[in-house]
Amino acid sequence: QESLLVVGVATDETDGYKRYVRSLKQNGLEYEILGLGEEWKGGDIKRQAGGGHKVNLLINSLEKYKNDENKVILFTDSYDVIVNDNSEKILSKFKEFSSKIVFGAEGFCWPDETLVDSYPVVADNEKRFLNSGGFIGYASDIYELITREPIKDEDDDQLFYTKMFLNIPTREKFNIRLDTKSEIFQNLNGAVQEVSIFADENGKIELFNNVTKTVPSVVHGNGAAKLDLNRLGNYLANSYSNNDGCVSCKEDTIQLNEEDKNQWPEVTLAIFIEQPTPFLREFFQKITKLNYPKNKISVLIHNNEKYHNLEVEKFFTNHESSSYASIKYLTVTDDSSEQEARRSAVEECLKSDCKFLFSVDSTVHFDNSDALKLLIEQNRSILAPVMKRPGGSWSNVWGAVSSQGFYKRSDDYFDIIDGNILNVWNLPYVSEAFLIKGEVLKKIPVEFNDETMDPTIKFFTTIRNNDFFMYGTNLHEFGHLINPDGFNTSKIRPELFEIFNNFEDWTKRYVHPEYNDYASGKVKPQVPCPDVYWFPIISDEFCEDLITMMEDFGQWSGGRNNKEDSRIPGGYENVPTVDIHMTQVGYQQHWLHFLRKFVQPMQQKIFIGYYSDPPRADLNFVVRYRPDEQDHLTPHHDASMYTMNIALNIPDVDFQGGGVRFVRYDCSVTQTIKGWAMIHPGRLTHYHEGLKVKGGTRYIMVSFIDP
Ligand SMILES: O=C(O)CCC(=O)C(=O)O
Ligand SMILES: [Fe+2]
Structure with missing residues (x-):
């Protein structure tokens, strides 16, 4: 035998x-x-x-x-x-x-x-x-x-x-x-295109040779096929099973005891702000909220952007004397390059005999506050949380690398980043956020400098060439990535402009926290006057940022003294306000997108059967009322199918008097609510006037929709 x-x-x-x-x-x-x-x-x-x-x-x-x-x-x-x-x-x-x-x-x-x-x-x-x-x-x-x-x-x-x-x-x-x-031996070099994987009737993943129709037993990533073997290794040898899901992901893990956080390992948290990054305030909030004992975390921040100094210093001073085990801040004036900063993070970790280096770029938002804990519990040498930019195909992991060392899409890339298949994936490259064991840092060549490539790519290429595997896990939702492209810090409130590139973050910051209750129908809009509907729409911060943006721009129109208006196609406004149009501050397209995403769904609930997509609006403007400027608006109809009128500040606090009166119903709304929108028909029934402001300054945001 x-x-x-x-x-x-x-x-x-x-x-x-x-x-x-x-x-x-x-x-x-x-x-x-x-x-x-x-x-x-x-x-x-x-x-x-x-x-x-x-x-x-x-x-x-x-x-x-x-x-x-x-x-x-x-x-x-x-x-x-x-x-x-x-x-x-x-x-x-x-x-x-x-x-x-x-x-x-x-x-x-x-x-x-x-x-x-x-x-x-x-x-x-x-x-x-x-x-x-x-x-x-x-x-x-x-x-x-x-x-x-x-x-x-x-x-x-x-x-x-x-x-x-x-x-x-x-x-x-x-x-x-x-x-x-290839009955027994599958050599992959030059044959990667000839093989694929499939699950047999027991859920076992097999390799299939499409050319010879065999199911080989020994898979060899010879020559240039090393990374292809790594990819297949995510499934083969019962790493993954169609019946049991990921098997190897459950091996060699550890558990951190919530009852005894003193035993949790020391971590060096290195934060890299290498480019202007929107929503950095929220980034730091999420870092602060990580479920991990702060006295086990040493923080090192590298900030390469002057624009972010204030935000970074706020975080720094908040935590300087307390909480974190230590905190160190390399500022713009320290003049350290990204390479140097990344290297000092490694050195910092080695010096303090840290158990883990947690490297986090400013684009990484940990919406899951257990992120760090979960990564440590997975207990891998090098592990990244798989994260993506919402709605896109950008993520912090690569499924494959081209022969020139550039990004290449693997067949399973979307399954990985969209979480269709859950595993701890052996990947050729990870970035933006990753956790490395201190003991591994001691063994790997630390190399960030290379004129031809990004420092992190260089780092991981060297690691890979030295036979270390790096993993990305999508077993949990860790958070999402910010898209920093085109973030224009020359604007006074640049995040306002991020509605296209970072829609979800924009929404969290700028849409009213109660808006969803109304949009979902859970709560009905108020009706302060006949066919005037009233509901929360934008956050306090949006109100304030909008005022700041307009006041910073400063070119308020002449109001009632100046009916001729070069900003308007017809050049003439019947009842002009003192205002600034969205077109003047480069916000028209953003505002139209906002109308489509947030106002139109409400309109369709309110004025049933009226459907027009996208909502059109040429006139979107912020109005300013003051006793010594324009203090009221005489009765008029708006050039719109319906009008939206958002209060940007608070009656009796920021100003006295003010409000709108609907003449036909003799009905006034004076106790307007900051961030709440009123929408009403424009042209026929809702003849209205702006009531006199007796003190302070009243700001509103008005859109004439579907003129
Ligand atoms: O003061 C108000 O709230 C009304 C403003 C208005 O009717 C308009 O701008 O067309
Ligand atoms: Fe009006």
Whole structure:
């Protein structure tokens, strides 16, 4: 009765090695690892030929089996191999070959291309050339084969085996065959497009060779296919199962005890503000709210933007003398580059013997206050929370990398960032937010400087080239990313303009907190006068920012003394106000978007059966009333189907008097509410006037919708 022994070679316990061993264990395979802890003498096989050391290690270990006719050896590389079948399956495939030794095959003739024509010809869909990263055979035969001629540690093992295969008497003596259809061995280099994954009837994920229609057992990410193997490794070897979801994500995790936060590990939190970033105030609020003991967090902030000084200093002074274990602030005037700052964060962490470095860019909003805790509990060397810009395809992780090192979309990219498949993903690149173990920082080369690439890309490329895996988890919702593109800090209230680029953040800041109750129909609008509907629409902050923006602009129109108005297409307003139009402050398009998103849904609830999309409005303006300026507005109709009139400040506090009176109903609204909109028909029934302001300044925002 044959028994299978897997033999792999690894001198270092790299992440790839751990993945390999896990795959063997998952399949219940008996295995022996050769070379652990020894110095590798087989050369730099990533870049050039070499690997004879592997053969010599194998000779040593097989000696004990040289007379064992029943022992079948499956020899494989380890750092870049995943085994996906059990011994029964592998042995039965081996027997099908009726051969003593079977080598894997690939499409490249390497390392000696001149040997191409010495190889037997194969069918079009098969692979012709020997790859020595995986072979299977009887121990006694393999031992005899590899001891026929000596090989130096630094010689090339693939060439060694190739010559034996191409020597016809040897080939025939051992009945050596190549696995040209990838029955057992799938070498991925040059064949990535030929494979895909599928779930079998038990939910197990299998690799499928679309060209030869086989389901290989040993997957080898040889040559340039290392990252493809990493991607497939997210599913293979029961990392993921269609029945059980992610399996490997539950392995090796830890639990932080909410009852004993003193035991939670020390974290260096490094915050990088490298570009003007909208909603930085909210960013800091979310950082402050993280569910993590502050005395376990040392903070380092790098701020590269003068514009953000005030906000950063506010956070800094709020926390300087209390709460955080320490807090350090590199300002614009310190003149440190992003590279230097990122490097000092690493040094800071190492110096304080931190357990984790948590690197967070200013674009990262942790809406989930457990974010840091959850990441630590996942217990990975390098882990990023998968986050995206809402509604878009931008995220902080890459599913693949092009051969030039640029972003490339993987087939599962959208499933990952949209959370359709949940896992802790081995990814080629993460950014914006990530957690690295202090013990890992000690081992990795810390490299941020490279003129040709972004510092974080450089950092992770170096890490990747040194055989460390990095992961991104989408097991939880951690938050979202801010889009900083085009954030114009020369505006006095630049976030007002973010309604397009950061709609959700804009909404949180600027839409009235009770608006949703009204939009959903849970609460009905008030009706202070016949067919005048009244409901909350914008936040206090929007009211204040709008006034600030208009006062900063300052070019108030002449009001009643100046009926000719060059700002209006007709050049003439019947009952002019002292106002500034949205067009004058570059806010027209933003305001129209706001009308469409927030006002129109309310209008459709109120004036049923009237539907016009998008709502049109040429005249959108902020009005200012003052006793010494224009203090009232005489009765008039508006040039609109319906009018929206939002109070921007508070009667009896900011001004005395004021309000609107609807003449036909002799009904007035004087106790207007800041941030609340009134909407009423424009042209026929709601003849109205602006009541006299007797003190202070009254501001309103008016839109004539569908003129
Ligand atoms: O003062 C008010 O609230 C009314 C303003 C108005 O009717 C208008 O601007 O057309
Ligand atoms: Fe009006």
